[in-house]
Structure formats: C-alpha cells, structure tokens
Amino acid sequence: MRLLILAILAICCLGAYIVEGVGSEVPDRSVCVSLHTRPLPVQKIKSYTIKEGSMKAVIFITKRGLKICADPQAKWVKSAVRSMDKKSTTRRNMVQTEPTGAQQSTNTAVTLTG
Numbered sequence: 001m002r003l004l005i006l007a008i009l010a011i012c013c014l015g016a017y018i019v020e021g022v023g024s025e026v027p028d029r030s031v032c033v034s035l036h037t038r039p040l041p042v043q044k045i046k047s048y049t050i051k052e053g054s055m056k057a058v059i060f061i062t063k064r065g066l067k068i069c070a071d072p073q074a075k076w077v078k079s080a081v082r083s084m085d086k087k088s089t090t091r092r093n094m095v096q097t098e099p100t101g102a103q104q105s106t107n108t109a110v111t112l113t114g
Helices: 002-023 075-094
Strands: 045-051 057-062 067-070
Touching: 045 075, 057 075
Parallel strands: none
Antiparallel strands: 045 057, 057 067
C-alpha cells in the first residue's frame, strides 16, 4: 500500500514539474500596473527597457534582478536613462580589438651560404 502511495505521489510531482516547464515557454510579458515615483540610484540599475502600450513606462532592471516601472516623463527617469546610455557607450568604446594577421609579427630566418 505504501508503495502505491509513493508511486502516485511521484507521478503527481513529475506532472507538476512537466506542467511548470511548459508554462515557462510562454514569452515574457512585462506589464506595469503602477509606476515607481521615488528616484532610484543609478548605481543599482543594471539595464532598462522601454515599454509602449496602454501604460508607457521605463522598466529598470536592478543588479538584484528586480523590475521597477517608472514614468518615462519624470526628470529622474530621463536622467537615469541618459546615464545608462552613457555607460554603455563608454564600455563599447573601451573594448580592445585583437590584432589582425597583417599586424602580427612574423619571424623569417635567412641562411647565408658562401
């Protein structure tokens, strides 16, 4: 009897795991219900996205992974977006490139016989 109960419990757990996996394939929809009004420190922001629709919003993603919706017309939001854009431009410009084949040094030895 215990074996039957364990088997049924295992099947239920497996079914819940499979259903959860199927649900995770649904595309991520970020919907803002309300807008954050207090300024968010730029140091805590990892990235942002801009959502258009019934409620226009800037969604800040913090370094901890939290999504915070904010009013795109707010002064602090515009400043944070400019700051994030400036950081990404600076990082892109600082990337060093690998030397190409023409730039790499080649050593050729010449043997003189005489």
